[in-house]
Amino acid sequence: MMSCKRIRLVVKDSADESSYVPVLEAAGYVLQIREPDWFEYRLFKGPDTDINLHVFSLGTSEIDRMLRFRDWLRTNDTDRDKYAQVKRNLAKNKWRHVQHYANAKTSIVQEIIKMISY
Known part of the structure; x- marks a missing residue:
């Protein structure tokens, strides 16, 4: 992918x-x-x-959440590298639907979001 x-x-x-x-x-x-x-x-x-x-x-709340996540990854090397590694590993799979790939990375996204929502 x-x-x-x-x-x-x-x-x-x-x-x-x-x-x-x-x-x-x-x-x-x-x-x-x-x-x-x-x-x-x-x-x-x-x-x-x-x-x-x-x-x-x-006015959708998801917009702000996505932008906070993006901005965090731009400034936090550790989380950016962790997220990139998960995506690289998932990209090795064949996905019937791209949403399955998106769902598979949900846990790392949630983990990082918890860090920036403190």
């Missing part, structure tokens, strides 16, 4: 797909995942295969 670029897009209401999906599709993005029960989250792939575009509604 290759490393993907992650982009977060915050829109007024991610459930209102007509307000942003046509523009993303015109730019070459393809809607892959729709999770109405989890913050009305949407995931798009492409136009390059190594881009994951994560779409959330304005």
